[in-house]
Amino acid sequence: MTAAAKVRIDNLTMGLPPLSVRDLTALVARLPPAERAALTWAPAAIEVELKRLREEPLDTDLVNESTLAIFTQFSKAFAAIIHALGAPGFLAELKDIYRSEGESLDRFLPDSGARRSARWAMRAFVGFLDAIPLGPEIREASLDPGLLAPPDLAEAFKDDAAGVIRAVVLLMAAVSIAERNGDKDRAADLADRAFLEASRGVDHLARLGLSVELEAEAAPARPGCRVLECVEEARAALAPEDVIVLVQARLRELR
Amino acid sequence: MSTGFLVDTSVVSWYLDRHAKARHPSLVNWLDELIPREGLCISAVSLYELKRGVEGLLRQGQGSRKAARIEMLLREATILGLDERGFTGWRVAADLWANCKHHEPSVVLSEGDLLIVATALIHDRQLVTVDSNLQDRLRSLGYEGLLHMLPA
Numbered sequence: 001m002t003a004a005a006k007v008r009i010d011n012l013t014m015g016l017p018p019l020s021v022r023d024l025t026a027l028v029a030r031l032p033p034a035e036r037a038a039l040t041w042a043p044a045a046i047e048v049e050l051k052r053l054r055e056e057p058l059d060t061d062l063v064n065e066s067t068l069a070i071f072t073q074f075s076k077a078f079a080a081i082i083h084a085l086g087a088p089g090f091l092a093e094l095k096d097i098y099r100s101e102g103e104s105l106d107r108f109l110p111d112s113g114a115r116r117s118a119r120w121a122m123r124a125f126v127g128f129l130d131a132i133p134l135g136p137e138i139r140e141a142s143l144d145p146g147l148l149a150p151p152d153l154a155e156a157f158k159d160d161a162a163g164v165i166r167a168v169v170l171l172m173a174a175v176s177i178a179e180r181n182g183d184k185d186r187a188a189d190l191a192d193r194a195f196l197e198a199s200r201g202v203d204h205l206a207r208l209g210l211s212v213e214l215e216a217e218a219a220p221a222r223p224g225c226r227v228l229e230c231v232e233e234a235r236a237a238l239a240p241e242d243v244i245v246l247v248q249a250r251l252r253e254l255r
Numbered sequence: 256m257s258t259g260f261l262v263d264t265s266v267v268s269w270y271l272d273r274h275a276k277a278r279h280p281s282l283v284n285w286l287d288e289l290i291p292r293e294g295l296c297i298s299a300v301s302l303y304e305l306k307r308g309v310e311g312l313l314r315q316g317q318g319s320r321k322a323a324r325i326e327m328l329l330r331e332a333t334i335l336g337l338d339e340r341g342f343t344g345w346r347v348a349a350d351l352w353a354n355c356k357h358h359e360p361s362v363v364l365s366e367g368d369l370l371i372v373a374t375a376l377i378h379d380r381q382l383v384t385v386d387s388n389l390q391d392r393l394r395s396l397g398y399e400g401l402l403h404m405l406p407a
Contacts, residue, residue, distance in 0.1 A: 117323050120330070192323035199326055224294040227331045228287065231295075234324035235273045242321055246268045246308035251300060251367030 020175045021047050023097050024074075027081050035080045042077045046070050046172075053173035054182065058189060063197070067169045068157045095126055101175050105191070108178035113233035114188035117195035118174065121167040123215040124198040128164045128205075131212045161208060163201020170194035259293055260403055261335065261380040262286070263371050264301040268308075269385060271325075282385065282405055295328075298374040299336040300367050302329055335378050337370065348373035354396055362392045375401055 021043045028039045049066040056062055082090065102122040109115045156162060174190040177183060202212045220226050266286075269279050276283050286295075306329070309322045337344025351373055355362040364372065368389050375382040381403035384390060390402055 113320070113324055113327070116327055120327065189319060192319040195323050196319055196326060199330070222291040224290040224292060227290050227295045227328065230324070230328040230331050231270060231290075234271050234321075234328055235275070237321045237324040238271055238273060240272065240274065242312060242317065243268055243272045245311045245315070246271070246305060246325075247265065249307035249311050250264055250304050250365075251307075251370075252365050 020101055020172060020179065021050070022179065023101065024077060028077065031080065035083075039077050039080055042073055045073045047176075049169075050173050050176045053170065053190065054177055054186065058193060063166055063170065063193070064154075064158050066173075067162070067166045068154050070169050070172070071157065071165060095129060098122060098126060102171075105171065105175050105178050105187070108181075108184065109174075109188055109191055110184040111188060111233070111236070112229065113237060114191045116230070116233065117188075118171060118191035119217075120214070121171055121191070121194040121198040123217070124202050124212060125164055125168050125171075127202075127212040127214045131205075131210055160200050160204035163197040163199070163204060164212070165201075167194040167198035167201065170197065258379050259296060259381075260289065260383050261371070261375040261378065262295060262297050262301075263382060263384040263386070263389075264297070264304045264367070265386050266383055267295075267297060267301060267305065271328075279385075285405055294333050295331070296333040296335060296380065298371045299334050300370045300374065302332075302334050304367060305329060335374050335380075337374055337377060340377070344373055344377040347377050351376070351396075355392075358396060362396055364389070364392060372398070372401070 024046065025043050028036055028042065031039065049069045052062060053066050099122075102119065105118050106115050109118060157165065170190045171194045174187040174194070177187040177190070202214075205212055266282065269275060269282060270286055272278065305325060309325050312321050312325075313319075337348060348370055351364075351369055355364055355369070368386070372382060372389075372393065374380075382393075382401050383403045383405065385405070393399065393402055
């Protein structure tokens with residue numbers, strides 16, 4: 001991995017969001033009173049961005065803006081939580097939170113394709129947590145307010161390398177819809193978008209030299225069963241004219 | 256002896272058609288039998304072509320759902336390339352191109368088809384295609400054994 005690639009990845013690891021405001025609130029509640037008081041603003045600030053993701057047109061600019069805003073808030077909260085709780089098993093606990101939130105989302109999403117998307121994005125994020133160098137230097141960096149918002153952070157969050165982080169923010173918004181028993185189609189749209197972002201992020205990180213191994217899923221009874229399920233889900237989503245687009249995209253000549 | 260099958264891009268596209276079971280029942284039945292056993296094995300060229308299709312859908316403003324479904328299928332498929340074994344596949348592709356060019360009469364394969372055929376050759380897999388022109392051209396080159404003929 002090049003030094004530049006390491007800086008880009010380190011920039012992404014200074015704040016690790018739990019998936020819901022409820023989880024963040026629960027984490028903050030475990031802090032000593034002084035730290036807790038200092039973070040009472042955090043859930044509300046994050047909820048403002050999640051509301052945008054639930055309600056506004058879901059385009060690239062919105063996803064980038066909300067990711068940056070949420071990440072910045074979580075960075076501050078994460079620094080205080082790591083500092084106060086400091087438990088070596090904290091990240092493992094965080095993974096349990098992600099899994100639990102993922103299961104709730106799984107129960108809420110309206111179709112198997114969206115559920116598969118959400119699970120894949122979640123597995124990618126857990127794999128990302130396993131792959132990143134969350135050593136003491138990163139945690140120290142997260143305690144330095146000067147490092148929380150480097151001038152190029154906004155650019156860093158538009159980068160393909162940040163796809164996994166954007167995916168988690170999109171999943172947070174989907175979870176927040178599930179908590180409200182809200183619009184299932186919007187939650188599915190967020191889950192699919194999260195998968196595409198995570199997928200792009202994993203590929204890009206591999207090019208930077210960081211291999212993200214997805215958490216293993218239970219093996220199907222026969223090796224290709226999942227492929228058949230994916231085919232059925234694709235058929236349900238694609239209109240006949242979409243298949244024409246696929247056919248027209250075939251490679252004819254290289255020059 | 257062939258070690259399995261390589262499914263070409265046009266077969267994947269047909270298979271993804273929501274009316275595939277009615278329009279191409281023998282193809283669908285055969286793949287429905289094959290895939291649970293062996294998975295779906297495609298060329299890196301097909302990956303590239305289908306990803307181009309995904310980008311086409313996204314740029315038409317088709318939303319994330321369709322792109323996500325195809326991307327997920329590609330993540331579950333087995334992708335074979337030409338780089339393995341010291342890039343031998345590219346040498347095989349160049350030989351195939353030369354065979355086409357110097358055949359009497361000359362045979363024209365699109366670059367995509369040529370690279371997919373080379374992938375099948377280098378990985379010792381039978382090519383599953385519904386492109387009758389490609390089938391005819393491969394037969395004229397003497398590659399009939401490479402083709403897997405689907406039941407009528």
